[in-house]
Amino acid sequence: MVKRLKFKSGGDMGVEALELEKDVEQEIHEKLDIKSMFLLGVQHVAAMCAGAIAVPMILGESLGLGVEQINTLVSATLMMAGVGTFIQTLNVHGKIGAKLPMVEGVSFAGVSALVAVGLSYRGTDSVLGLQIMFGATIVSGIFAFLVAPLFGKLLKYFPPLVSGVVVTSMGLSLIPVALRWIAGSPQTSNYLSLKNIFLALITIGIILTVQKISKGFLGNIAILIGIFLGTLVAIPMGLTDFSIINEASHFTINTPLQFGLPKFELTAVLSLFLVQLVIMTDATGNQINLSDICSVKPDEEKIVAGLRGHGLTSAIAGVFNSFPHSLFGQNVGIAAITGVKSRFVGTAAGVILLTVSFFPKIVAILTAIPSPVLGGAGIIMFGIVAANGVKRLGTVNYEKNKNLVIVATSLGMALAPISTPQLFTNFPQWGKILFQSPVTLGALTVLILNIVFNEFGKK
Template structure:
């Protein structure tokens, strides 16, 4: 039995650390980038617009975000330091969890100078990254409270929280003339059909890049439908480089820092669930040491991001969906995605190409990707026993709580700022509920 276990562990290690052919590795990497790019650039655009920054300054924030996504992905996938980085096919990106808090911080401190508000954001990002790095070991100790019951609810909540994002992509931009048009829905359905057809007809490498092919072919279909806009390609400059402190030295304000401490707790909760899910997909045991190393990677990326004109980063859930679809476990696919992100950040015309992908195309692909994240959580919940215990009540209550901010986004609008940060995240609300209920109903009974 011991020999078999050692052989299995050896096989698992080889699979996770397997280096694929360069061509295949980069095609898979492009697929990861195409899946996460819209979400990655949305945050700096939202934050820049909220402060009233000019287009050139917003473009700088976008390039900085992509560069830091590449560097953060390197930290998570390469063996830079034994205790930093999850060594999984993780793709980092600036986290949506901090958007509302960062907007509030920027508007509170900008006064007549929006750059000052931006500097306060960067200062809070740096200190919150240090906080995440330092508390990672304590957070990692919570892993023992993440049995399949808890992790299943957390992962399902992630998928459920991401599906509305895909549906909003299907609807299109509210500023667009095609918003909520039948054309958008048809294009999304065509993209879904392409991905499913490739999955059905191909079980080899083409099946692994089904999402990428769906996005590419969906974009081609969108051209005669009049749903593409490549005007930004002509307007984009040929080359740019993201240098540190382009907007001046960060400013450190206590209120802003405390707000982002809460954001980091939300990010770490999401990241823990995502990493457990990705570990399961990659057949790797998500032990405490690996979870802590991954959380340290997020913290270190956020520290560097504050100096390089970006914001708190975390593992992107849609890329977990890509890993689940492809079944490719090599962490070097993530490294390839990091290289692509880094290169793209230097060439605004490449950014313009990625941002020109019609949102209904991304929405169609996203419905499948995010649905698979939820399905993985449901699959995990199917492994636990519901006889002679209260697990069914725990799951029902926790998923019901997780759906609250999804179904009624304004439900917590009258809460204080710290309450909004914590409870507007479906994952955090679902995770807190299932953690508490599991302890009350199951852990106390053991004692």
């Protein structure tokens, strides 16, 4: 722990500052006892678990995959979250990994662009759709790794005006997914039933109640608590099916390229290039925040090392049946609450995530959560994503400029594929992938308009 430094009059302030810096470094590299690291690691996993499993489930649903295939994607995602966390916390190579208590997870930023791919291949060749997703993930990860040192020069093109529109579009595009979860599957007798809606409302009520009465850590895992208690409520209502747990094997290892060799479709790759720029913008902000919490100066070298870690994780994820990864903001909040700066707490979370991925029965429990419960939690979870975008837009200056028009036009374009998914039915395949993604369409619009209105004409 940090030593209390006593400043003596007439002492060398430079030496004292150096001693303080050394104490901070000791905290970052401190190895706690096994019990403490395990419990703190569990807290980090609990905070990000719901978000981590939601993405592969959404993408699997967009392709019309079966339960077993979705379980494989969830298992792969948990494994890669563990591997990515190791890369960031252990820093096995001096210039890759931030050496902070970071926890990686699959990013929501890529969902919309990848769903556009999924919808293009749903019902025709879902495996080909997955191969295209993985191919785009691999190339975009390499792109993020390579441009990390240059990102500071690109960052000016991603002010709050741009990132706010993109994040808002991201949240708005995910909310219909939550509503579909509440409605249930059209093939079941419970489709659009009052039971589904009632269960979703109960789940929302539980989450909001926990948020109201709790402080600190419990507030950070309110969504997880809501999902757990909502599932318990669903049992007497007859809305649970745990048969998949009995059918799941006891142990498995996520092997590379389980769905075949990746395919590289240009439009999907370019869409994820945009997504990676958004991920890097968001990750930079989160890393700076986490560095402040850990009393570490977030210099350029550390930021670049962290961004390389995200890129490398994403590239490996595409090989191991997963999707683009990034630092989870929820875990920055956990670090702030606990005050523990040791990077090995993040490593402990990585060990837990990796271990869980080896046991299909645990993964099956996670994916057996009733869809109305997930839908209720999703309304809040995805709504928070949109709200964070609105929060960013609230910091934008709208006086004596055209920023209001830029936001209005960009969000209007992003809402087009959300409100009318069939709008681009007659487009060629590359056009469907590009324009069916609200995030890609909104990002392209706001990037172009920001450059035209705010960058052109500057000296």
